[in-house]
Amino acid sequence: MNEFRNVEKINPFKYILAVDIPYLNLEKGIIINERIKNTILANGIFVIPVYENKAYDMAILDEEQLNEGYYEIKNELTRLERNKYFDKKKLKEISDNISKKMIKNKENLIYLPLKKLQEYDEYTYTHSLNVCVVATLIARNMGLREKMVRKVSFSALIHDIGKTKISNEILNSPNKLNDEEFRIIKNHVRYGYEIALKNKIIDEDVLGGILYHHEKFDGRGYLYNKSDLEIPLVARIITIADVYDALTSKRSYKKPWNNYETISFIIQNVEKIFDKDIVSVFIKIIGLYPPGTKVMLNDYSVGTVVAARETNELQPLIQIGECLIDLKQENKYILKVFKE
Template sequence: MKIVPLSKAKYGMVIAMDVRDTTGRVILKKGTEINESIIYLLKKAGIFNIPINSTKIVSDLKKETEKHGVISKENLDLNYNKVKDLFKNLENDGHIDIDTVIDIASSIKEDLENNYSDKLFVPLKKLRDFDEYLYSHSLNVMIISSLLAIENKIIDDELLNISISALLHDIGKTKVPKEIMNAPRPLTGEEMNIMRNHVLYGKKLALENNLKDENIIGGIYEHHERYDGKGYLEGKKGSYITKFGRIIAIADVYDALTSVRSYKGPWTPYKTISFILTNVEKQFDGTFAQGLINAFGIYPAGTRVQLNNGQFGTVVASNRANKIRPLIKIDHGDIVDLSEEKSLRITKVLDYIYIE
C-alpha cells in the first residue's frame, strides 16, 4: 500500500483501505477501483490523498496493445540495452561503433516495415532515471522519425539512413556536463549556449567517426532549426533545413514533451500532438507533422476517454484509416473498434495511462 496525491491517481489503481469523509462516514470501501467518476467524488469530498494498491489493469491493457504493436516488446528492450552500451562507450572514448548503429537501426527498420498496418500501437521506452534519459530518448526519436519517414514514402537505404541519423541526433550531448544536462532549474545564458552547441559537437563527432552522408549529418546538426527560421545554430528556414532535420525535429519534441525530466513532468501524447499541430509552419514542417497523426492517431494509445453512451475506456490502438475512431478497451468490457461501431463516438478526453 502507498499514499498517492489524488492528482496522480489513475484508472486501475485500487483503494487499499476504507476512505472516510470528515464525519467519519465511509464513502469508498477498500477494494474500490479508481476511475474518473471516483476521482471526481473524492475531490468533491475534499480528499486529496488516498491509499492505493496496484492492479493488473495496465498489464491487461498491454496485452491488448501488443496485438497491434509496430515493434515487439522484446526488440524494444534488446535495442534499448544496445543503445545504452553504444552511448556509454561513446562517452568513455569518443568512438561510435558504426556496426552497432547499423544493427540497431536495421532491427527497428525491419520491425516497422513488417508490422506497419492500419491498426497501430507504437511502443516507446520511457524511464524515470534522468541519467539514462539520453539513451531512451535516442531510441524513441529513432522509432518516431522512422515512422514519419515511412508515412512520407521514404524507404530502403534512405529509411535506414534517417534511422541512423535519428539514433545519433543527440550524440553531442555526451560532451555536455551532466550538471547542465540534468539541471532541475532554468539554465543560465552561458549554460544554454553550451547546451545548444550539442548539435555542433554531434556533427564533429560524426565526422570524426567517418560518417560522411550529408543527410545523416544534417539530421544531427539541424534538428533544432525551426521551420520559421528561429531555431539554432544557423537560423535556417523551411526547405533550407534538410529533410532529415525537419523530420527529427518533430520526433525530438514529441518524445521530450511526453517524457519525465528533472525539471518537468510529462505532457500527454494528446496534448503534445495538439502543440505540434498548433506550431506547424512555425516550428515544424506540416507535411511531416501529419505523419505523426497518422502513426499515433488523434487519440494515442493510453488515452482515457468517455463515449457518448457514458462508458469509459482506454485507447489501445490508433486507426490510420480514420484518425478519430481508434480501438478502445471498455473498462471491464470488450474491445470496441469505433470504425465499425458507427453509433459510438468519443465525447471527452479524460486522462492518459502510459503503456510500454
C-alpha cells in the same frame, strides 16, 4: 473482469491499471509501462488489479527489441563518453533492425510502445531510441525509399550524441538554465556533427539530421537559423519525433505531457516549428487521440485509447475494462479527453 498480477512479473505495455492509486497520481485506465511499474514497486505495492491490454499484440515493435535497442545504445554512448568513439556498425545494426521491422509491418492499426526513463540520467538513451522509432515510422509512411528510411532511422538514433560532451549537471538541471548553460546545450548539435565525422560517418543526409534537428520551420531555431526547405528532410522528420518524445517524457525540470496535449502542441506549431506535410503524415500514424489517451465516449463510458488507426485519425480503438471498442464499427465517438 480484472485480474490480480504480481507487479514484478508484469510485462511493460501488456497490462492496464484497473484501479486508481491516488497517492502515486496513477489513474485507472493507464497503460503500465516500465517507469510506472517501477514506481509502483518502489512504493511497496507488489500485487495490483489489471486488465490485459488488447492492443499489445499490435505493437509495432516488441518489448524484447525495445530493450535490446536500449541497452545497446546505452553501452555505445557510455563508451563514447569514455573514449570519444563508438561502434558505428553496432548502432547501424540497431537502426536497420528497427527500419526493417517498420517497413515489413503493414498493419492498419498501430500500437506504439515507447521506452520511458526510470532515472533522469537515462534520458538520452531512452530518448534516442524513441526518436528513432517515431522518425522511422514517419519516414516509412511518407513513402520514402527503403535506403532513405534507413538513413532517417540511423540519424534519429544518434541525433543527440553531442550531449555526451555536456555534463549531467546541466542536462538534468531542475532549474531554468542561464544564458551560458543554454549556449552549451545548443552546441550539442555541432558537437554531435563533429563526433559523427570522427567516427567516419560521412553521409550528408545522416549528418544533416544531427546538425539541423533544432532548426525551426520559421527560422527561429538553432544553431544556423535555417527555415522552410533549407532544413534537410531528415532533420525535419527528426524534429517532430524529437519534440513528441521530449514532451511526453518526465524530466528533472518538468512533468510529462499527456499524448493529447502533445499532439495539440504539434498541430498548433505547424509552419512555426514543423513542416506541415510531415505533421500530416505523423498525425495519420499517431492519430489525434494517441494510445494511452484517457477518453469519455458519447455514452459517458470512460476508457483508454489503445491503438491508432492509420486511415482514420478520429476513430481509434478504445479499451474499457476488458472490452475493446472499435469506433469505426460502433455508433460511438469521443466526447471528452481527460488530462492525466
